[in-house]
Amino acid sequence: MAIDWSNFGVDLHLDLSASATRRTALEEALRDAIRSGRLAPQTRLPATRTLAAELGLARGTVSAAYDQLVAEGYLTARQGSFTEVAALPPIVLPTAVPEMVTTPRYDLRPGSPDVSTFPVAAWTRAVRRSLSRAPVTAFDYGDPRGSLALRSVLADYLGRARGVLASPDRIVITSGYVQALALLATVYRGRTIGLEDPGLDFHRDVVREAGASVVPVPVDSLGAVLPVASADAVVLTPAHQYPMGVTLHPERRRTAVEWARSGDRLIIEDDYDGEFRYDRQPVGALQGTAPEHVVYIGTAAKTLSPALRLAWMVLPAYLVEPVVRLKRLTDVHTETIGQLALADLIAEHAYDRHIRACRLRYRRRRDQLVDRLPGADLGGIAAGLHVVLGLPAGLSERDVLDAAAARGLALGALGTHWHEPGARPQGLVVGYGTPREGAYPAAVDMLSRVLRSF
Incomplete structure (x- = not known):
């Protein structure tokens, strides 16, 4: 029996169902509440007659428990007065040593x-405008596809800026890229998904955890090499492959689309760094050439902030349902306030x-790098926001990373991105987006000094 003391001036939940006898159950529930701090020292308890009436117990049972x-x-x-929680010394339990993050x-x-x-x-102006215009229903549970306001402006923006063929009913808003990938991998549970090699090992873990198998898709100077005969779907980064930084060659784009069409397969297009091209106009999204065979995924993580946890999928019709x-079973819907603000911003x-x-x-x-x-x-x-730095023969990633760490410099390593590292080429993955503006020149200078030390 669960008891809520809402009528006693003491907001406390007691579970009396754990023991065989009601007296023992009351004793254990009160003891647990005191130990955990839910009943603070000097908290006055109800009179035995009052508590007995409320709990449906004999007054003698409550008195015995007290x-x-x-x-x-x-x-x-106190004789003839009230019963209260004793002033016990706090119980300090040993805690695990916290992980030190430097x-x-x-x-x-x-x-x-x-x-x-x-x-x-x-962003503040967008939040104010969007909330002032939002109907009351916007603050209730929402559509698992996401806010219609955001899906509508995204359909226009993606068509204009990225060449995506989209309509609001084909767009699903997710809590970041990883959730989008996990949802698609779950749809393909028990099947095989190809991921670029090299690529993020974390994404391989996401796909496997969702129940799909992973096969490598080799990457060379022209981008991903298809076809991959054993794959039912592949994840590609045509605009700017991570980590190698190459753009998928036009002939490879055509090959990828033909591979998907000929075998009723799926391409999952991660538009990684699609907005950040410097030496020519951005390459349009692959999805625009085969919207029924390509899922387009974009995100606000790099353009605005990873903290927003906002991404979007443009789906073929058969994948929407x-x-x-x-999505509904995972988290019902992505939070709405940020969606409304982003819709206004766009x-x-x-x-x-x-x-x-x-x-x-x-x-x-x-350019400075x-x-x-x-x-x-x-x-x-x-x-993009990174470069790949090749290392001369005889110089290992570990040597450079250790020398950099000794000088307070953190870098990325290429070796961790291969599906099977072994004797694969090594190098450094150097990000130039992370430092604040004032800290960037010193970081680049330190990298230069580290490299010159070998």
């Missing part, structure tokens, strides 16, 4: 934008302005 806890020192009783002095790890560029003022059903073109400003900022950083590493073997410099 007497037992007084004897044990949990309660104190922040490097110089951070050139890949995978993050400069979060200090988040457009706080524009199973993905929406899984509709007012503040999103475009922010991306253009960031594109200029990151291009300057890319190239200028300060003359003669270095740099790959993937035409786009």
Whole structure:
């Protein structure tokens, strides 16, 4: 029996169903409440007559339970007065040693934008405008597909900026890219999904955890190499492959689409860094050439902030129902307030302005990195927020990473991205998005000094 003391001036939940006898159950429930701190010292308990009436117990049962806890020192009783919780010394339980997370002095790890560029003022205005216009129903449980306001403006924006063929009913908003990938992998549970090699090992874990098998899709200087005969679907990064930084060659794009069409297979297009190209116009999304065979995934993690946890999928018609059903079962819907603010930001073109400003900022950083590493073997410099730094023969990733760490510099390693590292090529993955603006030049200088030390 679960009891809520809402009528006693003491907001406390007691579970009396754990023991065979009601007296023992009351004793254990009160003892647990006192030990856990839910009943604080000097909290006055109800009179035995009152508590007995409310719990449906004999008054003698309650009195006996009180007497037992007084004897044990949990309660104190005053003759002819009231019973209260005793002032016991706090019970301090040993805790696990917390994991120490150290922040490097110089951070050139890949995978993050400069979060200090988040457009706080524009976002605040967007939140205010969107909330003032939102109907009351916007604050209730929402559509698992996401806010219609955001899906509508995304359909227009993606068509204009990325060449995506989209309509609001084909778009599903997710809590970040990883959830989008996990939902699709769950739809393909028991089947095989190809992931680029090299690529993020974390994404391989996501796919496997969802119940799909993983096969490598080799990547060379022209991008992903298809076909992969054993795959039912493949995840590609056509705009800017991570980590190698290559753009999928036009002939490879045609091959990929033909592979998907000929075998009724699926391409999952991760539009990684699609907004950040520096030496030519951005390459349009692959989805625009085969919308019924390509899922397009975009995210606000790099353009705005990873903290927003907002991403979007543009789905072929046959995938909408199973993905929406899984989304509902996973978290009902992605939070709505951020969706409304992002919809306003896009509709007012503040999103475009922010991306253009960031594109200029990151291009300057890319140029500065190239200028300060003359003669270095740099790959993937035409786009994105990172470069791949090749290492000369005889120099290992471990040697450079250890030397960098000794000087307070954090870098990424290429070796961890291979499906089977072994004797695969090594190198460094250097991110130029992570540092704040003022810290970036010193980080690049430190990288230069580390490399010159070998």
